[in-house]
Amino acid sequence: MSRFDTPSSVVDRLRGVTYLADESIGSAVFLADRLSKPVLVEGPAGTGKTQLAKSVAEALGARLIRLQCYEGLDEAKALYEWNYKKQLLRIQAQRVAEEGKPSAAPGGEGSTFSWSELEEDIFGEEFLLTRPLLEAIRATDPVVLLIDEVDRVEIETEALLLEVLSDYQVSIPELGTVTANQIPLVFLTSNNTRELSEALKRRCLYLYIDYPDLEREKEIILARVEGISGELADQVGRIVRALRTLELKKHPSVSETLDWARSLVLAGIDSVDPETATSTFNVLLKYRSDIEKAQKELALVGDE
Amino acid sequence: MIELLEGFVTELRQAGLPVSLTETVDAAGALHHIPFEDREAFKYALGATLVKNQAHWKAFETVFEVFFARTGHRVGSDGQETDDLAAAAQARARARIAGMQEEAVGGGGEPMTPEEIAAMLRRALMGGDEEWTRALAQIAVSRFAGMEPGRPVGGVYYLYRTLRNLNLDALLEEMIAAEEEQAPGGLTPLERRLVHDELAQRIDALRKEIEAEIRRRLVADRGSEALARSLRKPLPEEIDFMHANRDELAQLRRAIQPLSRKLAVRLARRRRHLRRGALDFRSTIRHSLSYGGVPAEPRFRKPRPNKPEIVVLADISGSVASFARFTLHLVYALNGQFSRIRSFVFVDGVDEVTHLLEGSDDIGEAVHRVNTEADVVWVDGHSDYGHVFEAFYERWGQEMTAKTSVIILGDARNNYHASNAWVLKELRKHVRHLYWLDPEPRTYWDTGDSIVGAYANHCDGVFECRNMRQLERFVDYLA
Numbered sequence: 117m118s119r120f121d122t123p124s125s126v127v128d129r130l131r132g133v134t135y136l137a138d139e140s141i142g143s144a145v146f147l148a149d150r151l152s153k154p155v156l157v158e159g160p161a162g163t164g165k166t167q168l169a170k171s172v173a174e175a176l177g178a179r180l181i182r183l184q185c186y187e188g189l190d191e192a193k194a195l196y197e198w199n200y201k202k203q204l205l206r207i208q209a210q211r212v213a214e215e216g217k218p219s220a221a222p223g224g225e226g227s228t229f230s231w232s233e234l235e236e237d238i239f240g241e242e243f244l245l246t247r248p249l250l251e252a253i254r255a256t257d258p259v260v261l262l263i264d265e266v267d268r269v270e271i272e273t274e275a276l277l278l279e280v281l282s283d284y285q286v287s288i289p290e291l292g293t294v295t296a297n298q299i300p301l302v303f304l305t306s307n308n309t310r311e312l313s314e315a316l317k318r319r320c321l322y323l324y325i326d327y328p329d330l331e332r333e334k335e336i337i338l339a340r341v342e343g344i345s346g347e348l349a350d351q352v353g354r355i356v357r358a359l360r361t362l363e364l365k366k367h368p369s370v371s372e373t374l375d376w377a378r379s380l381v382l383a384g385i386d387s388v389d390p391e392t393a394t395s396t397f398n399v400l401l402k403y404r405s406d407i408e409k410a411q412k413e414l415a416l417v418g419d420e
Numbered sequence: 421m422i423e424l425l426e427g428f429v430t431e432l433r434q435a436g437l438p439v440s441l442t443e444t445v446d447a448a449g450a451l452h453h454i455p456f457e458d459r460e461a462f463k464y465a466l467g468a469t470l471v472k473n474q475a476h477w478k479a480f481e482t483v484f485e486v487f488f489a490r491t492g493h494r495v496g497s498d499g500q501e502t503d504d505l506a507a508a509a510q511a512r513a514r515a516r517i518a519g520m521q522e523e524a525v526g527g528g529g530e531p532m533t534p535e536e537i538a539a540m541l542r543r544a545l546m547g548g549d550e551e552w553t554r555a556l557a558q559i560a561v562s563r564f565a566g567m568e569p570g571r572p573v574g575g576v577y578y579l580y581r582t583l584r585n586l587n588l589d590a591l592l593e594e595m596i597a598a599e600e601e602q603a604p605g606g607l608t609p610l611e612r613r614l615v616h617d618e619l620a621q622r623i624d625a626l627r628k629e630i631e632a633e634i635r636r637r638l639v640a641d642r643g644s645e646a647l648a649r650s651l652r653k654p655l656p657e658e659i660d661f662m663h664a665n666r667d668e669l670a671q672l673r674r675a676i677q678p679l680s681r682k683l684a685v686r687l688a689r690r691r692r693h694l695r696r697g698a699l700d701f702r703s704t705i706r707h708s709l710s711y712g713g714v715p716a717e718p719r720f721r722k723p724r725p726n727k728p729e730i731v732v733l734a735d736i737s738g739s740v741a742s743f744a745r746f747t748l749h750l751v752y753a754l755n756g757q758f759s760r761i762r763s764f765v766f767v768d769g770v771d772e773v774t775h776l777l778e779g780s781d782d783i784g785e786a787v788h789r790v791n792t793e794a795d796v797v798w799v800d801g802h803s804d805y806g807h808v809f810e811a812f813y814e815r816w817g818q819e820m821t822a823k824t825s826v827i828i829l830g831d832a833r834n835n836y837h838a839s840n841a842w843v844l845k846e847l848r849k850h851v852r853h854l855y856w857l858d859p860e861p862r863t864y865w866d867t868g869d870s871i872v873g874a875y876a877n878h879c880d881g882v883f884e885c886r887n888m889r890q891l892e893r894f895v896d897y898l899a
Contacts, residue, residue, distance in 0.1 A: 147453065151453070361617070413613075
């Protein structure tokens with residue numbers, strides 16, 4: 117059932133879907149597959165954590181099931197829920213059917229209405245609403261499960277994930293335990309706004325995706341931005357690297373870099389000079405003070 | 421293999437990394453699937469299974485490098501091959517250097533002068549030739565470090581000697597000047613900045629290469645566990661504020677941003693979840709009427725968020741300045757958790773700096789302004805806690821109220837001046853809490869001119885606050 121042969125084959129296949137992975141990413145995904153363990157992906161915002169899961173799904177031709185985490189996420193939204201409206205209707209329909217028969221009073225002797233039957237009936241598969249986690253477990257086609265921004269849920273809610281992540285099963289009191297038909301690849305992403313619990317970390321492989329180095333970022337720009345020249349990509353990469361060395365409120369992410377490169381291409385600019393940089397920095401930097409600081413530091417305005 | 425892994429895990433634990441048993445088992449499992457000849461994959465496999473915190477990655481890398489060099493563990497035959505390949509490349513580079521040397525000095529076996537090495541290094545760096553740079557790093561180490569077998573000196577000493585001889589800062593300046601000459605019509609400021617970054621990065625790579633080379637030689641020389649211990653670097657959260665070097669300070673600065681964000685989120689959440697206030701007796705009785713007078717449903721008051729007003733009084737004299745800086749940074753990052761923050765800094769005089777810190781987005785810059793603008797010197801610029809407290813109490817004592825928590829940051833090294841501890845005693849009567857954070861290890865307290873003890877009697881708590889972990893714990897406790 118192994119999906120990849122070697123770590124480098126992971127990198128190659130991801131490259132096929134224009135996701136340029138480095139060796140650490142390759143190793144982590146490869147091991148996740150072989151050891152059947154989820155991968156916890158951390159790193160600054162906008163370095164392609166979510167995209168990694170999407171690209172792996174694309175490379176494998178698998179369906180991506182996504183669970184977006186938020187504060188207040190509960191079982192009913194993450195695992196499963198009983199469709200109680202449908203259950204009510206079912207009971208109502210039964211009653212109507214009973215009343216149609218003249219011989220038996222509802223619930224009385226000789227009625228077809230028996231409590232245990234009904235219970236069995238309304239707690240059947242038909243009335244179960246699957247939510248992402250259960251859906252990933254029950255899927256028969258290849259799937260990749262993405263649990264996005266897991267640091268947003270409360271620490272208590274994390275516990276809800278543990279059973280799924282370690283044993284790939286979900287316990288439903290009325291139905292019993294649902295175990296996975298096949299073990300899906302699972303990615304959890306975190307922006308590190310809080311420390312995740314030890315229990316969760318222990319169950320996962322850990323992957324940290326940092327900002328790419330100049331060479332890789334250049335490749336990413338070339339692969340993802342249509343019609344960009346090598347020279348401009350190089351320049352964009354260098355400027356962004358310079359910006360990341362500054363102490364800013366928010367450093368430009370890879371996705372913002374790509375946006376910037378795209379907007380430069382659209383504007384028909386083939387070399388960044390101080391004027392174009394000044395007028396387009398707002399794509400890259402999202403705080404007024406950051407923009408001012410960047411302009412000062414990169415000597416775009418001022419004394420010269 | 422398992423033994424090797426066990427040894428490695430023990431080493432990691434000694435370096436302070438928390439590695440659990442299940443993680444070790446995972447690592448063992450992972451190694452089954454990894455082609456042994458691939459050293460990088462081997463490293464990442466161990467990393468992914470054993471290290472679950474990015475801040476620990478650097479420590480892991482160092483341990484990995486030393487450990488697997490130390491045991492002399494060659495992984496697979498292919499690994500040997502790549503090593504050979506690298507060696508061949510090195511040899512080529514060396515041959516090239518030797519060739520150039522001959523050109524320069526016209527044959528003869530005398531060693532290169534420092535100037536020649538620098539000139540070659542410049543050419544290698546400007547060309548961005550990694551192979552060549554690496555070979556030169558080796559040459560520089562053998563030429564300048566003066567390493568002697570068996571000498572019990574740390575790697576830092578050799579590194580310092582090598583770098584001093586190379587004078588990399590001057591090299592950088594030279595290279596930039598050379599680039600500028602080459603460019604037709606000079607460089608625009610933006611271009612100059614980019615060139616500077618590029619070259620600075622290459623020099624950084626060179627520095628790392630030299631460091632690694634020294635480490636390799638030390639391992640070859642001593643090959644003992646002692647080395648691993650001497651190379652062990654503290655984790656960022658355990659770096660001592662008072663003894664941090666420049667690199668470590670930079671690490672701390674990087675660490676404090678995510679830390680403060682994490683703390684803010686945690687505190688805000690905790691506040692939100694504390695839903696219950698005190699029992700609302702009237703309301704409970706009123707509602708009991710519908711149960712026939714039985715108070716079946718207790719009612720509670722709405723909780724009133726209880727945000728303390730914080731006054732920070734920080735010693736910014738040389739010895740403890742960086743500690744004060746990090747604490748101020750953290751306190752201000754959490755300003756949502758407090759109703760108001762006022763800050764004062766002192767050496768032997770005291771001055772309010774709230775206005776400097778408040779309006780600014782960039783706390784680092786603000787702290788810099790504090791250092792230059794605040795009027796904190798009274799007589800001679802040596803800490804005088806006694807006078808400071810007296811002056812503070814006289815001028816601002818009236819403004820301290822029952823809602824105020826006062827935090828004093830300092831090592832209480834009073835240079836044998838009068839302690840004036842009575843001021844704190846008075847102050848404590850007015851304020852809600854009075855805390856003292858001391859960046860010195862507890863064992864140093866009350867030794868020499870430190871008089872923490874004299875002040876401690878009048879504080880609600882005195883905390884040892886040497887590193888980020890302890891600071892975090894205190895702030896958590898405070899809010």
